[in-house]
Amino acid sequence: MVDLKAFNKSKDFLICVDSDGCIMDTMDIKHFKCFGPCMVKEWGLEQWQDEILNRWNDINLYTMTRGINRFAGLSMALSEINEKYCRIEGIEEFVQWANNAKELSNASVKQMMEESENPIFNKALLWSLAVNQGINALKDYEKKPFEGAREGLSALNKKADIAVVSSANKEAVIEEWNRWGLSSDVDVLCCQDAGTKKECIAKLKKQNYKSGHILMVGDAVGDRQAAEINGVYFYPILVKHETESWNELVDIALDKFIGLDYADYETQKKREFEENARVFLTIYS
Numbered sequence: 314m315v316d317l318k319a320f321n322k323s324k325d326f327l328i329c330v331d332s333d334g335c336i337m338d339t340m341d342i343k344h345f346k347c348f349g350p351c352m353v354k355e356w357g358l359e360q361w362q363d364e365i366l367n368r369w370n371d372i373n374l375y376t377m378t379r380g381i382n383r384f385a386g387l388s389m390a391l392s393e394i395n396e397k398y399c400r401i402e403g404i405e406e407f408v409q410w411a412n413n414a415k416e417l418s419n420a421s422v423k424q425m426m427e428e429s430e431n432p433i434f435n436k437a438l439l440w441s442l443a444v445n446q447g448i449n450a451l452k453d454y455e456k457k458p459f460e461g462a463r464e465g466l467s468a469l470n471k472k473a474d475i476a477v478v479s480s481a482n483k484e485a486v487i488e489e490w491n492r493w494g495l496s497s498d499v500d501v502l503c504c505q506d507a508g509t510k511k512e513c514i515a516k517l518k519k520q521n522y523k524s525g526h527i528l529m530v531g532d533a534v535g536d537r538q539a540a541e542i543n544g545v546y547f548y549p550i551l552v553k554h555e556t557e558s559w560n561e562l563v564d565i566a567l568d569k570f571i572g573l574d575y576a577d578y579e580t581q582k583k584r585e586f587e588e589n590a591r592v593f594l595t596i597y598s
Contacts, residue, residue: 314477314490317513320501322520326473326571329503329514331531332486333479334380335550336462336495340532342455344373347447348383352390355440361398368393377590380533382480382505383444384417387437403433410434415512418505419482441482448485458493459550461559468563470498472571478503478513478529478539510539518543528570530562537586546575549586552593 334340349369353362372378373386381389388411395401406429414421419441425434448456469475475498479486483504490496503513514529529540532550540547548566550558566582569575 314487314496314499314502317501317503317507317516320476320517320520322474322522323500324472324474325523325526327476327517327520327522327527328469328473328570329476329478329517329527329529329545330466330469331380331479331510331533331536331550332477332481332489334532334552335530335536335555336458336466337456337489338459338555339456339489340374340380342451343444343448344370346451346455347444348373348386351440351443351447352387355436355443356391356394356401358394358398361394365390365394365398375593377534380480380531380535382417382509383441383482384422384437385411387440388412391433401433403431406431407433407437416506416508417480420506445482445485448482449488453492456489456492458495459555459559461556461563463493463495465559465563466495466498469567470500472567473528474500476501476503476513476517478510478517478531480505480510480535510535511542514539514543514545518545525573525575528575534590537583546570546579547583547586548579549582549589551585551589554589 330336333343349366352369353359353365358365369390372389373381388408391401391404392408395404410425411417419438422434422438422441426438466475477486477499481504483506486504507513518527527545528548529536529545530548530550532552537547548562566578569578
């Protein structure tokens with residue numbers, strides 16, 4: 314498993330996979346125990362904690378922005394808090410940065426700390442580091458792959474190059490994937506430090522895979538959008554049906570993809586994805 318800059322394709326096909334909520338059953342626990350609570354603590358929001366945590370989960374888990382980059386999600390949440398609960402110092406510049414920066418990562422926040430006197434960037438970094446510490450402290454059973462994902466990944470890698478395309482923190486992805494023996498079936502790692510998912514897929518396309526030879530596997534609308542913008546195929550891991558999704562990916566979707574017979578099947582899977590999102594959001598929003 315190498316970084317994007319060191320990657321050279323070895324197979325005719327490429328399959329990109331998201332991490333949290335796709336391979337790893339970690340979406341809920343990370344937001345419930347780490348992301349939201351660390352924001353409340355860093356900005357002293359305990360007075361409105363329950364409402365704010367519910368809204369944090371809406372943004373990051375239960376609406377169409379599910380799977381959004383942590384700093385983009387923080388920008389959205391703090392902007393709403395600034396309007397509804399209390400003044401968040403420096404929020405305007407932070408929102409502008411989150412909406413326009415080419416990279417949203419700890420490194421890019423550190424760069425903004427050097428360029429701006431706005432204290433919100435220092436607080437955002439402290440929050441992000443606290444989140445990472447919280448994630449590292451989670452028990453092994455709280456950070457495990459979905460049933461069928463590990464075997465599925467191995468099957469995919471026999472026929473295609475595998476790229477992790479995730480908006481998550483790089484170090485956390487490496488630690489989790491190594492712990493569960495997933496890294497041996499991955500060729501290239503693209504996390505938040507490499508750019509957005511859209512940008513990562515665009516860079517991977519420069520390896521000269523033929524048209525129709527790239528598939529993005531993900532659980533969020535952002536994964537689908539990143540695929541569509543780049544003109545590559547999409548396969549959804551359906552929320553609350555992750556194991557079934559992985560089984561179908563290996564048993565049906567893989568052969569259709571490798572056999573260059575995926576287009577009609579993709580249309581069907583996108584309809585299922587949209588229906589799953591409607592049901593999921595109806596239940597949780």
